[in-house]
Amino acid sequence: MMTPEERKEKIRQRNARYRATHSVDPVKNRAWQRAWQIAHPDRVNAKVSRREALKAGGIVEKFVNLEIFERDGWVCGICHEPVDPNLKKPDPGAVELDHVIPIVKGGSHTRANVQTSHARCNRLKGIRTGNVNLQGVGPDC
Numbered sequence: 001m002m003t004p005e006e007r008k009e010k011i012r013q014r015n016a017r018y019r020a021t022h023s024v025d026p027v028k029n030r031a032w033q034r035a036w037q038i039a040h041p042d043r044v045n046a047k048v049s050r051r052e053a054l055k056a057g058g059i060v061e062k063f064v065n066l067e068i069f070e071r072d073g074w075v076c077g078i079c080h081e082p083v084d085p086n087l088k089k090p091d092p093g094a095v096e097l098d099h100v101i102p103i104v105k106g107g108s109h110t111r112a113n114v115q116t117s118h119a120r121c122n123r124l125k126g127i128r129t130g131n132v133n134l135q136g137v138g139p140d141c
Contacts, residue, residue, distance in 0.1 A: 041089075042066065049097065053109035061110040065097050069116050077115030078125055092120035102127045 002010070021032060037044050042065045053060045074083045077098060087094045098117035101107030104127055117125070 045097070049099075049103070049109050053103050053107075056103050056106070058103055058106065059108035059110055061108075063111055068097060068111065068114050069095055071111075072116040074116060076118045076121050078117050078121040081118070083116055083118055089119060092118065094119045096122045098122045098125065101129050105129055 046063070046065055050060050050062065069083070069085070074085055074095070075081070076083050077100075083095045084093055085095060089096075096117050096119045098115050098121075099107045099109070100113050100115055103109065107113050107129075
């Protein structure tokens with residue numbers, strides 16, 4: 001059990017950490033947020049996908065994109081070619097999360113409805129539903 005003094009000290013420390021990362025100055029706060037977003041693009045993209053699915057009224061599961069990429073063995077679910085995990089956007093061979101049934105067409109943001117894809121394959125697939133086979137159109141084709 002914590003004594004009242006220990007509790008007050010813990011609250012002071014928590015408040016100090018918050019002030020250090022959440023500046024009152026909006027310009028500094030925005031710079032901190034942008035730096036965090038650049039350092040964690042996968043978490044930002046996952047949050048955006050979850051928010052879009054919620055707005056569309058779909059089912060949402062919380063998961064990390066890396067979990068799906070490893071589940072699929074880093075193989076594109078559209079062209080069935082391997083995906084290089086070292087490539088970053090805007091490279092057409094960069095890894096992306098594809099919704100088999102797009103959210104705009106009533107799809108959910110769940111593990112069962114997502115697959116690994118190349119950025120280029122995902123753009124070519126667009127909002128088509130189901131497992132579209134674009135074999136031979138990967139980023140190296």
